[in-house]
Amino acid sequence: MTLIEAQTPPPPGVPAASRGAHESPFRSALKVFVQNRLAVVGLALVVLIVVFSFAGPLVYHTDQVHTNLDQVTMAPGSGHPLGTDSVGYDELGRLMVGGQTSLEVGLAAAVIATLFGSVWGAIAGYAGGLLDGLMMRVTDVLLSIPTLFFLLLMATIFRPSKPVLIIVIAMVSWLIPARLIRGETLTLKVREYVQAARGMGGGGLYNLFQHVLPNAIGTIAVNVTFQIADAILAIAAMSYLGLGVPPPEADWGGMLSDGVNYSYSGYWWLIYPPGVAIVLTVVAFNFIGDAVRDSFESRLRTVRG
Amino acid sequence: MTKFTLRRLGQSVLVVLGVTIVVFVFTRLLPGGPARAILGPRATPAAIMAFDHANGYDKPLVAQYWVWLTHLVTGDVGYSYKQNQTVSSLIADRLPKTLLLVGAANLIALVVAVPLGLLQAVRRNRLTDYTVTGVAFVFYSMPLFWLSILLVIFFSIDLGMFPPQAPQGGFGDVLAHPSGLVLPVLTLTLVTVALFTRYTRSSAIETLTQDHVRTARAKGASTTIVVLRHVLRNSLLPIITMIGLTLPVVVSGALVVESVFNYPGMGLLFWNAAQTQDYPILLGTTVVVGVATALGSLLADLLYAVVDPRIRAAR
Numbered sequence: 028m029t030l031i032e033a034q035t036p037p038p039p040g041v042p043a044a045s046r047g048a049h050e051s052p053f054r055s056a057l058k059v060f061v062q063n064r065l066a067v068v069g070l071a072l073v074v075l076i077v078v079f080s081f082a083g084p085l086v087y088h089t090d091q092v093h094t095n096l097d098q099v100t101m102a103p104g105s106g107h108p109l110g111t112d113s114v115g116y117d118e119l120g121r122l123m124v125g126g127q128t129s130l131e132v133g134l135a136a137a138v139i140a141t142l143f144g145s146v147w148g149a150i151a152g153y154a155g156g157l158l159d160g161l162m163m164r165v166t167d168v169l170l171s172i173p174t175l176f177f178l179l180l181m182a183t184i185f186r187p188s189k190p191v192l193i194i195v196i197a198m199v200s201w202l203i204p205a206r207l208i209r210g211e212t213l214t215l216k217v218r219e220y221v222q223a224a225r226g227m228g229g230g231g232l233y234n235l236f237q238h239v240l241p242n243a244i245g246t247i248a249v250n251v252t253f254q255i256a257d258a259i260l261a262i263a264a265m266s267y268l269g270l271g272v273p274p275p276e277a278d279w280g281g282m283l284s285d286g287v288n289y290s291y292s293g294y295w296w297l298i299y300p301p302g303v304a305i306v307l308t309v310v311a312f313n314f315i316g317d318a319v320r321d322s323f324e325s326r327l328r329t330v331r332g
Numbered sequence: 333m334t335k336f337t338l339r340r341l342g343q344s345v346l347v348v349l350g351v352t353i354v355v356f357v358f359t360r361l362l363p364g365g366p367a368r369a370i371l372g373p374r375a376t377p378a379a380i381m382a383f384d385h386a387n388g389y390d391k392p393l394v395a396q397y398w399v400w401l402t403h404l405v406t407g408d409v410g411y412s413y414k415q416n417q418t419v420s421s422l423i424a425d426r427l428p429k430t431l432l433l434v435g436a437a438n439l440i441a442l443v444v445a446v447p448l449g450l451l452q453a454v455r456r457n458r459l460t461d462y463t464v465t466g467v468a469f470v471f472y473s474m475p476l477f478w479l480s481i482l483l484v485i486f487f488s489i490d491l492g493m494f495p496p497q498a499p500q501g502g503f504g505d506v507l508a509h510p511s512g513l514v515l516p517v518l519t520l521t522l523v524t525v526a527l528f529t530r531y532t533r534s535s536a537i538e539t540l541t542q543d544h545v546r547t548a549r550a551k552g553a554s555t556t557i558v559v560l561r562h563v564l565r566n567s568l569l570p571i572i573t574m575i576g577l578t579l580p581v582v583v584s585g586a587l588v589v590e591s592v593f594n595y596p597g598m599g600l601l602f603w604n605a606a607q608t609q610d611y612p613i614l615l616g617t618t619v620v621v622g623v624a625t626a627l628g629s630l631l632a633d634l635l636y637a638v639v640d641p642r643i644r645a646a647r
Contacts, residue, residue, distance in 0.1 A: 306470060
């Protein structure tokens, strides 16, 4: 029906566990991951950004609550390494605080969306028949409404705040993992070990959580990383459309959309730092996701011989 | 083929119905219901009751949905009290312009991304592949409004080549000023290219490992012949699905691009309506965009079946 389902790899002839007993699948996956230079770069970037956002304010003290209208849009210089923004916040300090919001909301939304989507897709794929058809039509319907239209509609009803942003972004993000995991479940549920578990009297839910979902962990892990990246972009887009966290809270998208108002004034320090921060973070998570996928796939490849 | 077409058509009807149900539920979720949304926060309870009665909002939900649905089918999408215009007339004015923007971006992106993706697959894990992957990642990772502004700073402010604002007016006026179209289309194209190269690359890599490609190689065909004759044709199939799948993403992108460049399309209409809380426009636009996207992916799937005989046989 879709590209995603068409791409689901065919079941390899030999289950992963029968491979050399001395090396766990996760270990060999880890090995491939570490060998991938882009993945290491991505991981290092993420660590750097997390430390910058969360530990940075402990070292670099700035007031990110009270505006300071005496010192607006000051160019980078002594006291303000990245200048100040349109209401006098120190831009570097704000970058740290904004990073916290973007990372927290992105991670929370991605985890909720992937967990919910995985369970939804696994139940649909495992149950099959009418229930499957019904559940997948629900995802089709929601996928037909472009994300930003949906987000804007939600935001006219709910007042934006961190928890609301998380829920709203998760509500539009669970659809892709649901489809992916459904496709994976379709191939997993006919495997011998799942059939055997069923034959020994394992119930549907038991099989689902004990055998199907754990074996789809590769797809799920890959998806979380991509979802974090997409969620961070979604937060930025929502802030630009005026639906970000309310001040004095900040996020990179909000800083950026405030900064682009000054594109004619040449205040480059308001236009580039938050943008670069978003790009670096999103690229880093994409690198990691790609590498995780490669490591799980190459594991399957070596199994197939 | 007929069976597949009918099955897929049936699914699409369900999906379109689903979209209308979702939007209908939204009208119920509005703070204070549709009457409050249209009459404003200071409307008296009596006025709200009168409005509800006049518009049938005091009937059972199912009956209301049925009335709303029959109106939709006859092209009555709603009435914007703030703009004092029917929503359908607003959409009729805006939709062609968004189709132009999205269509142009998709078309140019295809022409650029398919050869690039093939090149990446052939030169897998070499400098060319890494460079294109890196550039695609960066474009994909840029918030679209930021990319738009950077292009404006470079092409409009620094070089003065293209105007920073899209042409205004009707469809003809927009077409008559192609220079104003360059930056909106370019922005959307760059992101679409980033999406398309990833799909094309992975699709082509999969094709390259298949037996018929190896056979062609073994028979002495050059790389160019193998790619053009064996890989391209087989990789084109998933690309059709890809266009259908990425359509919602590109339409979302169009919303941002339209609001940055003040491009008078559906996205700008929707965004302005969100800011003025013009609910009839918000809901009407969502229905139309949702249905159009569902039909777009239906078209892609049917096209896929036309091109790929295996799909026809399997169902």
